[in-house]
Amino acid sequence: MSATPFTAVFLMQYVYCGDPWQISASAFLANAICVGVLYYLLCALIRKPAAASVMIHTACALLGAINYFVSVFRGTPVLPWDLTALNTALAVSSTYDFTPTGPMIIAAVVLIGALIVLLHFRRFDVLPHALCRRFPLPLRLLCLTLALLCAVFTSPKNLARFNVQTDVWDQRGAYQKSGILATFLRNTEFMNVEVPSDTSREKLDQILSSVFAKAPALTLNQKPHIIAIMNESWADFEEFGNLQLSESVIDGIAKLDNARFSHAYASVFGAGTSASEFEFLTGNSMAFLPSGSIPYQQYILKDSFSLASQLKQLGYQTAAFHPGERSSWQRDQAYPRLGFDSFKSADELDVPIITEHGYVSDETDFDQIVWDYEHRDPDKPLFLFNVTIQNHGAYTVKDYPAEIRLMDQPGVYPMAEQYLTLVHKTEDQFLRLTEYFSQQDEPVLILMFGDHQPSVEPACLDKAYGVEDGTLSMEEYMNKFRVPFVLWANYPLPETALPEISLNFLSSLLLNYAGLEPDAYGQYLQTLRTSLPVVTFAGYMDSQGNAYSHWESTDFTAVLEDYQTLQYERLFGSGYFQDQLTEKAETLSHP
Numbered sequence: 001m002s003a004t005p006f007t008a009v010f011l012m013q014y015v016y017c018g019d020p021w022q023i024s025a026s027a028f029l030a031n032a033i034c035v036g037v038l039y040y041l042l043c044a045l046i047r048k049p050a051a052a053s054v055m056i057h058t059a060c061a062l063l064g065a066i067n068y069f070v071s072v073f074r075g076t077p078v079l080p081w082d083l084t085a086l087n088t089a090l091a092v093s094s095t096y097d098f099t100p101t102g103p104m105i106i107a108a109v110v111l112i113g114a115l116i117v118l119l120h121f122r123r124f125d126v127l128p129h130a131l132c133r134r135f136p137l138p139l140r141l142l143c144l145t146l147a148l149l150c151a152v153f154t155s156p157k158n159l160a161r162f163n164v165q166t167d168v169w170d171q172r173g174a175y176q177k178s179g180i181l182a183t184f185l186r187n188t189e190f191m192n193v194e195v196p197s198d199t200s201r202e203k204l205d206q207i208l209s210s211v212f213a214k215a216p217a218l219t220l221n222q223k224p225h226i227i228a229i230m231n232e233s234w235a236d237f238e239e240f241g242n243l244q245l246s247e248s249v250i251d252g253i254a255k256l257d258n259a260r261f262s263h264a265y266a267s268v269f270g271a272g273t274s275a276s277e278f279e280f281l282t283g284n285s286m287a288f289l290p291s292g293s294i295p296y297q298q299y300i301l302k303d304s305f306s307l308a309s310q311l312k313q314l315g316y317q318t319a320a321f322h323p324g325e326r327s328s329w330q331r332d333q334a335y336p337r338l339g340f341d342s343f344k345s346a347d348e349l350d351v352p353i354i355t356e357h358g359y360v361s362d363e364t365d366f367d368q369i370v371w372d373y374e375h376r377d378p379d380k381p382l383f384l385f386n387v388t389i390q391n392h393g394a395y396t397v398k399d400y401p402a403e404i405r406l407m408d409q410p411g412v413y414p415m416a417e418q419y420l421t422l423v424h425k426t427e428d429q430f431l432r433l434t435e436y437f438s439q440q441d442e443p444v445l446i447l448m449f450g451d452h453q454p455s456v457e458p459a460c461l462d463k464a465y466g467v468e469d470g471t472l473s474m475e476e477y478m479n480k481f482r483v484p485f486v487l488w489a490n491y492p493l494p495e496t497a498l499p500e501i502s503l504n505f506l507s508s509l510l511l512n513y514a515g516l517e518p519d520a521y522g523q524y525l526q527t528l529r530t531s532l533p534v535v536t537f538a539g540y541m542d543s544q545g546n547a548y549s550h551w552e553s554t555d556f557t558a559v560l561e562d563y564q565t566l567q568y569e570r571l572f573g574s575g576y577f578q579d580q581l582t583e584k585a586e587t588l589s590h591p
Contacts, residue, residue: 235482282507
């Protein structure tokens with residue numbers, strides 16, 4: 001009976017990574033204690049140790065398999081905050097390949113064999129008497145006591161004493177070295193938002209006093225229609241110069257007439273779409289929120305400031321559109337709170353649907369954009385925020401024609417070639433979209449940006465970056481979070497080049513090119529990005545391109561603390577920014 005927690009942990013780690021010996025002895029003990037809580041509790045409830053053992057081993061093997069597949073599909077295993085996004089995960093699971101690995105097959109054979117043996121020998125009453133009979137009350141009480149004792153040691157603080165360590169940049173490796181269950185529990189430490197030391201109004205006033213107002217990039221006779229497209233997994237691997245493709249998948253957009261093309265930095269890699277749209281829409285940074293947070297589900301619980309709410313105050317019709325599940329990331333609840341008048345999902349499309357590798361295509365997506373533009377409120381300018389889905393992983397659809405090849409190693413990286421084929425289709429459709437809007441009389445400004453890089457073969461990513469993953473400098477590490485963005489308009493744009501910034505600064509830049517003035521928070525962000533143009537969860541960069549980790553103290557630490565303070569007030573505060581808006585409105589109405 002006492003061996004079950006240890007053998008179950010061994011099986012769980014074996015199924016997860018095929019090498020259970022990577023885990024340290026102390027961390028192995030910590031995971032056995034975590035399993036012990038469930039095992040001894042189960043023994044007390046069902047009173048049959050052999051049956052409880054088979055059930056626990058099966059559950060641990062399934063947990064190992066689930067974490068393996070999630071790690072393969074998105075680059076990280078299951079994390080505590082993922083439990084709030086099960087509906088989103090199920091919505092896209094049908095496109096992934098769940099072929100079992102060798103360790104999974106071996107584990108399944110062992111478990112089935114154990115169950116057969118248990119049932120067979122139980123039938124002929126040849127199992128040891130202690131395993132066959134039901135536990136009497138004293139033994140049940142002993143099991144309950146053991147479960148409680150184990151539970152005492154499963155707090156994140158106590159698990160740290162067993163050398164269970166988390167790694168926010170390499171959760172997959174942390175689960176291998178410190179065990180799935182114990183590391184999962186340690187990650188719960190990151191679920192609480194850190195409260196800044198001083199959130200008084202005096203402090204907020206002092207921070208904003210350093211803001212300098214920046215004039216819009218241009219002045220227009222009328223407010224332009226604004227279309228912002230966050231394109232799923234849109235990345236620019238060609239910029240590093242290390243991939244030889246059969247055809248460029250980015251040049252058509254980068255060299256488009258009257259377009260301004262640059263790169264931005266996201267806070268997530270391989271997954272976490274909602275984090276990127278949260279940063280873009282709110283101007284807030286994931287840098288000051290717990291690792292892996294899902295803001296729509298954890299923090300946007302009431303009416304919140306955003307680009308949509310600001311444009312709504314300026315008289316815009318605000319609409320959101322995503323051709324996926326309506327409830328994914330709880331967008332159906334978050335978007336109204338962010339100021340959107342309406343939200344369309346895959347169920348409300350007004351145009352014929354064409355799919356690409358199981359998802360609504362960008363061709364259909366952009367057709368819907370045109371439809372929404374043509375059916376807009378004629379008395380208001382339109383702000384349309386669109387999140388695409390065509391390029392979503394996994395890139396493992398069998399028999400999908402790979403039109404883009406890596407010329408020096410064709411067929412070696414099929415996931416990457418499938419992905420590149422998809423983004424090539426995105427390029428074609430975006431050019432078609434701009435061709436349509438170039439013929440419209442009213443001013444239209446279009447922004448398209450990527451939410452994160454795709455989770456394709458790690459070896460191909462290393463090849464693209466030109467470095468080995470284990471030897472990355474901080475600047476090279478930041479390349480994993482680099483995505484393209486393009487601004488295009490059917491009216492002349494300034495000739496100045498776009499800066500390289502993080503996604504949280506992108507909305508204030510968009511307003512600047514729309515000839516609109518951001519609010520006080522947006523003006524603060526415009527000021528901040530002159531010295532720190534990149535602030536992400538992964539790290540931050542100064543105006544000279546030097547990259548820093550959040551774990552180190554630098555000359556910018558105090559500046560980041562100010563940003564964190566303003567963001568905390570913006571998300572959770574008592575009304576400071578709303579009071580500012582009210583005062584500004586009163587000033588304008590009574591000059």
